[in-house]
Amino acid sequence: MLSKLIAIASISSLARAHYFLQSPPSIGFDDVKLTETPCGGFDATDRSGGVTEWPVSGFPFSVITTHLDVIWTFKAALLSDVSNFIEIYPNVRQTGISEFCLPALPGVEAWIGQDAVFQVVQQAPDGYLYQCSAIKFVSGGPAPTGDCSNSTSVRASIIPGTGPRPPVQSSSTTTRRSTTTSISSTTSTIPDPEPTEEPNTESSTTPATTADSSTHAHEEITTTMEPTSMLTEEPTTVPTTHHSNDHTDIPTYTPTPSGSGSPTVSTNSTTTLPTAPPAYTGTASAGKSISLLTIFIAIVVCLL
Structure with a gap:
């Protein structure tokens, strides 16, 4: 009820504002600073306004928005590590203005009993707009929806392929999400082996081709x-x-x-180098006989 009164009191400023976080209660609201991450200009560790206990089975998320077409992102971080926000629900596209509510936004079961910070991000035509809530995840739930309602003009749908699969209840679920991401990565690389196999096939036939060319070289x-x-x-x-x-x-x-x-x-x-052939003397003997015959004929001719 208090948040509703605050919303009504701020209705004049909402005419020029972006959105107002009703549930869980915001750490602080400053329309001018909504673009400042992570919490719209407020300290993410601020617990001065109280802490909302968030049953991991579900807690209502409610806003008043003035943008006709936006995308919502839902995240959480441990109070001890507010620089590491993780998504706890798929992104939601919402059209229409005024009240928008999700009756049971799940928490993180692995963080039961731990102080945390809830962050909602609105992707609007004028940029990313941030608000935060001081929370503690607890067992049980879901929490009563209370005044959770949607204006007649509001429509919402989950954007496929975003965020974890609801509900996020345990660290094992988180591990399963990581496995799904890994499988998706492997599927994207399925076409890669095809060009790899072709060189392998050529490589297996290379020896035959090389041996063949070696044979031709041997013959030549x-x-x-x-x-x-x-x-x-x-x-x-x-x-x-x-x-x-x-x-x-x-x-x-x-x-x-x-x-x-x-x-x-x-x-x-x-x-193997060739062995030197044995000495052959036949030609020399024949030459000597021919020389003696020539001398004898010359002497006979002279006598005549």
Whole structure:
């Protein structure tokens, strides 16, 4: 009733104001400072105006608003850590003006018995507007709705995908919310493996392609080297496995540019230098016989 009287007393200022928090009672109201976070220009730890016991099963939230189309965000923080507000209910879009009420806004069961601060944020055409209440979460509930009512012009709907899933009753529920967020993140990355698989497939076929090209190189060099008979042993090929770096283990012939000498062979192959042929004297003996015959013929010709 007291909050209703305060609202009525302030009706003249509401004509140019944004909204007035009726339930739970606000720590303080200054229309000029509503844009100041976290509590519209008031100290979040102020308990001088009293503390509202908030049953975790639900407590009525009620305001008088002058904006036709707004979004509400509902948060809470422990008194010992007022810099860390968490959402306790999904965002609500509200249209229409005058009285707006949610009959049972849930609390945080993990915080039962602890002093806390309730924060409501109105996203209005002229910015974010903040108000706070001094509260303590308690077991039981929901609390009586009292004068909780909505004007006939007011409509409200929950915005999907925002805030925790009501009601927030335990730390295990909070953990489950985190898990849901993680699953959502994994789903967003499902398309990522597709480009990853394609390189893997190419990588698995790389050894076959590399081995194939090595075989062609082997054949070409063997054909070139047949006239020289430089190689006396076949190169040894090391078996490979299907990995992206297999081609580095396959021995291959390295052609030598023309005019630079004998071709070379890479690792894992054996090259034997040719043995010098034995001395051949047949040609020298024949040359000596021919020289003696020539001298004999020359002497005969001279005598004639």
